[in-house]
Amino acid sequence: xxxxxxxxxxxxxxxxxxxxxxxxxxxxxxxxxxxxxxxxxxxxxxxxxxxxxxxxxxxxxxxxxxxxxxxxxxxxxxxxxxxxxxxxxxxxxxxxxxxxxxxxxxxxxxxxxxxxxxxxxxxxxxxxxxxxxxxxxxxxxxxxxxxxxxxxxxxxxxxxxxxxxxxxxxxxxxxxxxxxxxxxxxxxxxxxxxxxxxxxxxxxxxxxxxxxxxxxxxxxxxxxxxxxxxxxxxxxxxxxxxxxxxxxxxxxxxxxxxxxxxxxxxxxxxxxxxxxxxxxxxxxxxxxxxxxxxxxxxxxxxxxxxxxxxxxxxxxxxxxxxxxxxxxxxxxxxxxxxxxxxxxxxxxxxxxxxxxxxxxxxxxxxxxxxxxxxxxxxxxxxxxxxxxxxxxxxxxxxxxxxxxxxxxxxxxxxxxxxxxxxxxxxxxxxxxxxxxxxxxxxxxxxxxxxxxxxxxxxxxxxxxxxxxxxxxxxxxxxxxxxxxxxxxxxxxxxxxxxxxxxxxx
Amino acid sequence: xxxxxxxxxxxxxxxxxxxxxxxxxxxxxxxxxxxxxxxxxxxxxxxxxxxxxxxxxxxxxxxxxxxxxxxxxxxxxxxxxxxxxxxxxxxxxxxxxxxxxxxxxxxxxxxxxxxxxxxxxxxxxxxxxxxxxxxxxxxxxxxxxxxxxxxxxxxxxxxxxxxxxxxxxxxxxxxxxxxxxxxxxxxxxxxxxxxxxxxxxxxxxxxxxxxxxxxxxxxxxxxxxxxxxxxxxxxxxxxxxxxxxxxxxxxxxxxxxxxxxxxxxxxxxxxxxxxxxxxxxxxxxxxxxxxxx
Numbered sequence: 001x002x003x004x005x006x007x008x009x010x011x012x013x014x015x016x017x018x019x020x021x022x023x024x025x026x027x028x029x030x031x032x033x034x035x036x037x038x039x040x041x042x043x044x045x046x047x048x049x050x051x052x053x054x055x056x057x058x059x060x061x062x063x064x065x066x067x068x069x070x071x072x073x074x075x076x077x078x079x080x081x082x083x084x085x086x087x088x089x090x091x092x093x094x095x096x097x098x099x100x101x102x103x104x105x106x107x108x109x110x111x112x113x114x115x116x117x118x119x120x121x122x123x124x125x126x127x128x129x130x131x132x133x134x135x136x137x138x139x140x141x142x143x144x145x146x147x148x149x150x151x152x153x154x155x156x157x158x159x160x161x162x163x164x165x166x167x168x169x170x171x172x173x174x175x176x177x178x179x180x181x182x183x184x185x186x187x188x189x190x191x192x193x194x195x196x197x198x199x200x201x202x203x204x205x206x207x208x209x210x211x212x213x214x215x216x217x218x219x220x221x222x223x224x225x226x227x228x229x230x231x232x233x234x235x236x237x238x239x240x241x242x243x244x245x246x247x248x249x250x251x252x253x254x255x256x257x258x259x260x261x262x263x264x265x266x267x268x269x270x271x272x273x274x275x276x277x278x279x280x281x282x283x284x285x286x287x288x289x290x291x292x293x294x295x296x297x298x299x300x301x302x303x304x305x306x307x308x309x310x311x312x313x314x315x316x317x318x319x320x321x322x323x324x325x326x327x328x329x330x331x332x333x334x335x336x337x338x339x340x341x342x343x344x345x346x347x348x349x350x351x352x353x354x355x356x357x358x359x360x361x362x363x364x365x366x367x368x369x370x371x372x373x374x375x376x377x378x379x380x381x382x383x384x385x386x387x388x389x390x391x392x393x394x395x396x397x398x399x400x401x402x403x404x405x406x407x408x409x410x411x412x413x414x415x416x417x418x419x420x421x422x423x424x425x426x427x428x429x430x431x432x433x434x435x436x437x438x439x440x441x442x443x444x445x446x447x448x449x450x451x452x453x454x455x456x457x458x459x460x461x462x463x464x465x466x467x468x469x470x471x472x473x474x475x476x477x478x479x480x481x482x483x484x485x486x487x488x489x490x491x492x493x494x495x496x497x498x499x500x501x502x503x504x505x
Numbered sequence: 506x507x508x509x510x511x512x513x514x515x516x517x518x519x520x521x522x523x524x525x526x527x528x529x530x531x532x533x534x535x536x537x538x539x540x541x542x543x544x545x546x547x548x549x550x551x552x553x554x555x556x557x558x559x560x561x562x563x564x565x566x567x568x569x570x571x572x573x574x575x576x577x578x579x580x581x582x583x584x585x586x587x588x589x590x591x592x593x594x595x596x597x598x599x600x601x602x603x604x605x606x607x608x609x610x611x612x613x614x615x616x617x618x619x620x621x622x623x624x625x626x627x628x629x630x631x632x633x634x635x636x637x638x639x640x641x642x643x644x645x646x647x648x649x650x651x652x653x654x655x656x657x658x659x660x661x662x663x664x665x666x667x668x669x670x671x672x673x674x675x676x677x678x679x680x681x682x683x684x685x686x687x688x689x690x691x692x693x694x695x696x697x698x699x700x701x702x703x704x705x706x707x708x709x710x711x712x713x714x715x716x717x718x719x720x721x722x723x724x725x726x727x728x729x730x731x732x733x734x735x736x737x738x739x740x741x742x743x744x745x746x747x748x749x750x751x752x753x754x755x756x757x758x759x760x761x762x763x764x765x766x767x768x769x770x771x772x773x774x775x776x777x778x779x780x781x782x783x784x785x786x787x788x789x790x791x792x793x794x795x796x797x798x
Contacts, residue, residue, distance in 0.1 A: 061713035064679055065686040134707055135678045136653055145679065 052129035123156040375412035394460040403428035535565040535585035556749015621761030629660040658765030695722035704729035
């Protein structure tokens, strides 16, 4: 929106001032005109009523005598008067007596205020007066007896001309005053508007961050006081603004430093974790290889072969668990550092599930759980296979870890919204609603004590959630203590069922 | 001869005794009238009272305040045998006292069935006499009046006057105007006819009637002195002093009877007389007690 300049403001101010003056004067003139018109009308009415009374008095005698000529002569005398169009005489029954051929009709309707204000020369004004004759009663009391009515039909021409002159004078007066006001405003504009215009100008500059703008007008004590107060107010605002800016800069600097430190610490943590994990993983492979060699070197006929075999299996399992944990740490670090790049491929989903089931078979046997899997075995999926594998593997591992002698059910299907739904349900210990809120956090377990029953770093479900998010999917948990847990993961699968079926075929 | 004187003396005594007793009995006669601020009316009242006093020297005069007429108390102090009320208002006030049966009225128009006394109505014979004396060419005298207010008492007997008296009574004011107007417009003739207008003719109609009469040279007279200024040729009104005397004499009579004013005096409007062509000499012993214009 275009902002008005200070000149425009002055013009608007003058225009409004003149417009207000015009309205005020017009209203005043209208009221004066109304008063004059009313006064003129009242005076005119009074005058013509008096005139009609005289007419009534004049016509009374011939009316009593029933002298048509006398009545006509009286009416004619009164018609000669300027503005009188007709002088009509009625008898006591309202019958017109004179003149006989009058075609003018006087309406009973009263003049409206508008007609009084702007009388037309065509308008007619009617005045009626009854004709009374006093009668002496036998009881020496006098009563008035109506013997007829006179009516004067008067032209408004003269009145209209007078009112037109009055209106003309009033309009000229308004025009003169407006012209004078316009001249004064033009010549003395500074006197009237300088103060306001200066203040508007300074406020606008102030808004546009132009410093050290101050008003300079002067005049009466009040004006000077207003100027000083206004300038003090601006100074105070500027000072407060500067202080506020300094405070914001300082706080921003502190926040940036804190952010940089945090990011550096995070990077450092990730590097340390990755380095440490890597350095741990290599010796573990060597250890595993050494264990394999030692186990191969044990003679099979030796008495303690079975015992050695058991030790071998336990050692191997522990090493595998450790490698798995280190892999989890490394993968989590990679996800946290956003260094993992998705690689979408098309594969038969049941192959991936078999791998995951095989991975967790040992754990399942150890905890004496029964693993059940059901779903469309011909389902093809297009997704990041590694991330999907982490999701299923960790969910199965989690279920196997917290279920003792129970059932673990893995099911999957393709929804109508092109979504791959994976559900892992166990009959394990379950968890409360409060626990559900923390299980997806990194390095968090429900029981964080050193003497906890279930081992692990608390990264499995954190990786599951991050992987699901990375694949634009979602995860939901439904659990109750003692009643088991259900994890439900939904992941987009662009391959339609027909295609998956075709591909499967 | 002695017998004659003796009987004459006895007769005188007999005649004088009852008279003296009657005088004592009617000795207290009061005249009552309100305070009058109008000098002309006050003069008329004063003349009437003088007339009464000329007959009844011991007359008690009671002038009361119109706003606080304490007439009963004042009459009770003198216990009059007759009360003469001058003006209609005085009559009304007196009728409210216990002396209403002893009332004689005067100085206003009233009829015999209303009150005893002397009315302002002029005796017709006196009017005819005056007209024939002052306007000898008159042949007809038209008397227009309203039944409720008779300005001239119509004589019952044949007056043997050269002037023919024509009564024109009307039931109300409008009819009076109508009859009067038609009379002036159509019937009356100049010089030989004289029209007596009613004393209570409305003022606004009066101008019209007079204007019409002026145009037609009709002679108008009246029994109302105020009409003279409006333009009647002359007014014939009761003489106040004589009316007073008439009242005084009536008060001495045992029966309260009604009478019209038996004596009159006339006033002249010279402008009208000139217009009508009448010539009244300006002599010292004038027939007119007042001439205007």
